Amino acid sequence: MDDDTGALPAKSDFSAWFNDLLWRAEIMDVRYPVKGLYVWYPYGFAIRKFVYQRLRDLLDRDHQETLFPLLIPEQEFMKEAEHIKGFEDEVYWVTHGGTTPLDVKLALRPTSETAIYPMYALWVRSHADLPMKYYQIVNTFRYETKQTRPLIRLREITSFMESHTVHATWDEAEAQVEYELALTREFYDGFCIPIIISKRPDWDKFPGADYTIAVDAIMPNGKTLQIGTVHHLGTHFSKTFSITYEDKNGEQQLANQTCYGISERSIAALISLHGDDKGLILPPAAAPIQAVIIPITIGKRHEDVMAAAQKLEKDLTAAGFRVKLDTREMRPGAKYYWWELRGVPLRLELGPRDLDAGQIMVVTRTGEKSPIELATAPDGVKTVLGDITEAIRTRAEDHTRSHLSYVATMDGLNAALDAGKVAVVHWCQDRGCGDAIEEKTNASILGTDVRSEYITDTEGTCIACGKRGKATLVGRAY
């Protein structure tokens, strides 16, 4: 197996910690010989499976899953001017079939608006067809020129959930944006990931959108990570792709649209927010193995202990938990380190002493140790899994709160950013003031109209001009 002995780099050295953990906890192998492309290990892919299954379950309340082609013909891709401008430097092109040059170049989707909307033009005929709410989970390709990072900045995004909805009116599309933001909040809450929702400044919105609402998380080093976006597209694309419907009066109307995306950055946030110096810490909802049973078999009691451990595994599995009995020929201590590195929430130690006492020693990945009754193990495990979920959530919320800094002056802004914080300022939303803030800080205005339970001071005077302004997030972003 891989070398997992010895210590990880400290989490305070976030970049080194992240890279080493991905490899040693068997999440991603970064050695694939193409820049920006990485390989999921089975364990990492299992985490992905649980995270994305939850996302599907939430979406399926309101959307339907579909699948569009990877390749987009050049003429479709080039239809929407603003959209092209936003992506043209990042598109991979397929130019040959075998050795024959193609008459029509094919783009590898960097996102699928231009693949999906020509079909929507065919599918949407009447107001009765609306709303139309479809999503797909696919890989997309972007020729990133900045430094690539596994799970964070990729040339192949392997796990892009993109939702595309069509509505009769602008207001209905806006309501859909809000619905999807609420869905995103519920999704991340299930994995104990605190988020901050804000409206991206106009110059940073999705190319071709009326506006963009972003979802950010604060990483351990104080940088922000965009882990979701919801765009109100208005009628930009419906004009271009002729997505019209016949209203009740028999008139043709342009449809209003939204699109919405979440990628494997969600998993980057999951890993980064919860992990510690020992390795991963997975909230039970994301853990491929929620509890690992470590039998302590000494001398003559081997058979007794193994029989009890197997029964425990069976009982817990029957109760719906994801459990593994670790029967490998390793010393118990080595197994403890092994599973701690991989973030398994609970370790159940079962040895002769425990057997005699009719109990199991439960050790949580966050360091709590307590015995539970062997006879009622499923109930005990359920309780402790609930406890650890809350413990993980509290840790992440404390981290997020402590990395936000309310700032009222330009000098204070630089000090806060240099201290590794994300600043909350008030800004009048004027472009000039925005430029002033960004120039003085070497940071970005992430978003305004901030919505977060961590930020209550939503209005105040603009940090640049003193006029009325709204709460605005300023930080260094991935």
Next chain:
RNA sequence: GGGGUAGUAGGGUAGCCUGGUCCAUCCUAGAGCGUUUGGGACGCUUUGACGGCGGUUCGAAUCCGCCCUACCCCA
């Protein structure tokens, strides 16, 4: 976008400056055998590498060029 640093068994390193005693060293991992097992066991045996292409040279891990890949710093 600009500037660095690096690439040697599955992982981590030494060797490079000063080309040859280097069929390359150590730790770790893998395979095998034995003894162990309540926080990373030990002994013995064994497998396994100089990023790619080209150049210089009698001879290249080492020098030169290009490429690929990775990481760090600045914008």
